[in-house]
Amino acid sequence: MSATGSLRKKAPSGRGILKHTTSHSTQTPEQSPIDSMPAQLLSQIPQTGAPATKPAMQRKQSSPMMPPFMVSSPGKVIVYGEHAVVHGKPAIAAAISLRSYLHVSFLSKSHRTVTIRFPDIELEHTWNIDELPWDVFNAPGKKKHYYDLVTSLDPELLEALQPHLDVVSPKIPESIRKIHHASACSFLYLFLSLASRKTPPCVYTLRSTIPLRAGLGSSASISVCISSALLLQIRALSGPHQDQPPQESELQIERINRWAFVGEMCIHGNPSGIDNTVASGGKAVLYQKFKNGPPRIVPLHSFPELPLLLVNTRQSRSTAVEVAKVATLLENHPILTENILDAIGQITESAYKLLTAPDFDPESHASLKYLGDLVTINHGLLVSLGVSHPKLERIRELIDHTGIGWTKLTGAGGGGCAITIIKPRPTSAANGNGNGVHHDHSSSESDSEPDSPVAASIISSGTKLKHAILDSLEVKLENEGFEKFETTLAGDGVGVLWPAVLHNGNEEEGGEEIDQEKFLRAEGTEGIERLVGVTNGIRKNVEREVREGWKFWRPWETNQN
Numbered sequence: 001m002s003a004t005g006s007l008r009k010k011a012p013s014g015r016g017i018l019k020h021t022t023s024h025s026t027q028t029p030e031q032s033p034i035d036s037m038p039a040q041l042l043s044q045i046p047q048t049g050a051p052a053t054k055p056a057m058q059r060k061q062s063s064p065m066m067p068p069f070m071v072s073s074p075g076k077v078i079v080y081g082e083h084a085v086v087h088g089k090p091a092i093a094a095a096i097s098l099r100s101y102l103h104v105s106f107l108s109k110s111h112r113t114v115t116i117r118f119p120d121i122e123l124e125h126t127w128n129i130d131e132l133p134w135d136v137f138n139a140p141g142k143k144k145h146y147y148d149l150v151t152s153l154d155p156e157l158l159e160a161l162q163p164h165l166d167v168v169s170p171k172i173p174e175s176i177r178k179i180h181h182a183s184a185c186s187f188l189y190l191f192l193s194l195a196s197r198k199t200p201p202c203v204y205t206l207r208s209t210i211p212l213r214a215g216l217g218s219s220a221s222i223s224v225c226i227s228s229a230l231l232l233q234i235r236a237l238s239g240p241h242q243d244q245p246p247q248e249s250e251l252q253i254e255r256i257n258r259w260a261f262v263g264e265m266c267i268h269g270n271p272s273g274i275d276n277t278v279a280s281g282g283k284a285v286l287y288q289k290f291k292n293g294p295p296r297i298v299p300l301h302s303f304p305e306l307p308l309l310l311v312n313t314r315q316s317r318s319t320a321v322e323v324a325k326v327a328t329l330l331e332n333h334p335i336l337t338e339n340i341l342d343a344i345g346q347i348t349e350s351a352y353k354l355l356t357a358p359d360f361d362p363e364s365h366a367s368l369k370y371l372g373d374l375v376t377i378n379h380g381l382l383v384s385l386g387v388s389h390p391k392l393e394r395i396r397e398l399i400d401h402t403g404i405g406w407t408k409l410t411g412a413g414g415g416g417c418a419i420t421i422i423k424p425r426p427t428s429a430a431n432g433n434g435n436g437v438h439h440d441h442s443s444s445e446s447d448s449e450p451d452s453p454v455a456a457s458i459i460s461s462g463t464k465l466k467h468a469i470l471d472s473l474e475v476k477l478e479n480e481g482f483e484k485f486e487t488t489l490a491g492d493g494v495g496v497l498w499p500a501v502l503h504n505g506n507e508e509e510g511g512e513e514i515d516q517e518k519f520l521r522a523e524g525t526e527g528i529e530r531l532v533g534v535t536n537g538i539r540k541n542v543e544r545e546v547r548e549g550w551k552f553w554r555p556w557e558t559n560q561n
């Protein structure tokens with residue numbers, strides 16, 4: 001699937017970005033003089049299976065510059081168990097097909113700069129590589145290896161970074177500056193931990209189709225992109241390539257995830273780790289934290305790739321406030337609240353049992369109904385905990401009237417997003433009012449009842465959502481100020497496009513290079529997805545999103561075709 005054009009996020013144009021430079025002005029590869037390709041860069045081509053650099057090298061014979069490459073990583077939703085997970089119960093989170101994309105382009109070696117261009121938050125900054133605190137990061141006892149597990153940020157390293165963060169966006173309102181500093185800190189901490197003083201000068205351009213601060217794990221997704229790009233550059237990863245053994249794929253994902261967690265810590269302070277785990281590995285995971293000891297993290301490779309409707313209330317909320325509400329309820333009504341939290345934990349366990357049963361059939365309507373019922377029950381319990389919001393209830397009401405699926409709030413609640421798992425195409429036996437669907441004959445949906453041929457043609461078991469019901473729903477949601485996304489649940493984790501060259505339907509020999517400026521100019525989600533080669537197609541005999549040229553580590557399958 002492709003996320004729809006209903007994304008309302010302002011499309012960054014690349015213009016009007018606040019520019020802040022410490023030592024050098026921003027230099028794009030297009031502006032830089034062509035130099036001979038440094039041997040060091042050549043040696044940094046990752047092992048992505050096929051002779052990946054060939055098309056770009058063929059096309060740009062005159063240009064010895066290293067071709068740009070891209071990485072991408074998904075956002076996430078909590079499908080079951082939010083809030084209960086804070087109190088030691090399990091939760092299940094899954095990747096969504098809204099993603100962040102990081103484009104890495106190389107400058108000639110005469111430049112000694114590293115630049116971040118993050119237009120979604122209107123941040124652009126260039127540092128002089130030689131002026132960064134390499135000595136502190138490389139000091140004995142401080143230097144980390146790419147395979148190390150880092151579980152806390154080092155205060156001395158943070159202190160050494162501070163002067164280099166202080167110069168980022170110095171003159172903007174404090175609230176926006178905090179956002180800039182969080183992203184810049186995440187980048188710089190990873191850059192100094194993984195790269196080296198001899199690192200080639202680069203520009204890192206990031207764009208995301210994941211709305212920020214909506215509970216969809218945008219920060220984890222960008223941390224995964226940064227971590228994977230840097231690990232690829234230092235050749236610390238193998239693949240991704242077809243037929244890579246699952247254990248080897250898992251190892252690469254684990255490496256990326258470890259450093260993504262460090263990036264998340266720079267943004268979040270004290271993340272649980274569930275978001276970056278899903279953003280790295282994709283699909284879905286069961287997650288449970290314990291007072292003592294490491295969390296229980298079980299990848300759910302059998303989680304079905306389901307079409308998902310995601311609606312953003314655009315109601316700002318604080319996760320901390322919603323979590324505190326539940327804590328207060330627990331204090332005032334301990335037995336009742338504990339029972340509700342236990343019940344939510346049982347919902348997660350119940351879904352987990354089904355998903356991991358040896359005879360689990362992700363295609364079966366009965367399985368989907370079981371998972372859908374759990375979604376409905378979970379939402380009811382979250383309402384009982386007091387973490388819904390009138391806007392979330394309104395969204396649920398509008399969607400329930402169409403009968404298209406099972407809806408719940410996702411994440412902290414109090415605003416943020418609602419998710420709807422779309423019902424499968426009804427079989428004739430399941431049609432009619434007996435399926436529990438409410439038919440709103442007074443509304444424009446009356447011509448698209450779920451038992452009508454029109455409705456049957458859209459309530460899809462594939463990844464594409466198209467129908468009058470959804471169109472009319474979209475209008476209603478928009479009229480009330482909500483933002484709707486059509487996405488897919490349980491898709492891929494980190495993806496790599498090396499080099500950033502696509503055919504995109506044209507016959508140009510060697511393909512078309514995605515350069516930094518094209519990437520910045522792409523409009524909205526649709527523009528970005530078109531540019532990076534996302535189309536609807538058939539993979540593994542199922543209609544789903546296809547990403548031309550991209551490669552993924554997929555521990556759940558051995559052949560990516």
Ligand SMILES: Nc1ncnc2c1ncn2[C@@H]1O[C@H](COP(=O)(O)OP(=O)(O)OP(=O)(O)O)[C@@H](O)[C@H]1O
Nearest residue numbers: 118120179182183208212213214215216217218219
């Ligand atoms: N597209 C982006 N470009 C640059 N920075 C981003 C981008 N998306 C997210 N960030 C960084 O991540 C921060 C958002 O993290 P936050 O945890 O508040 O929201 P979230 O990750 O979307 O939601 P949640 O953690 O509740 O799932 C932003 O303040 C910014 O620093």
Ligand SMILES: C[C@@](O)(CCO)CC(=O)[O-]
Nearest residue numbers: 082083085086215411412
């Ligand atoms: C509400 C909560 O369970 C989910 C927030 O996305 C909080 C948390 O797990 O940290």
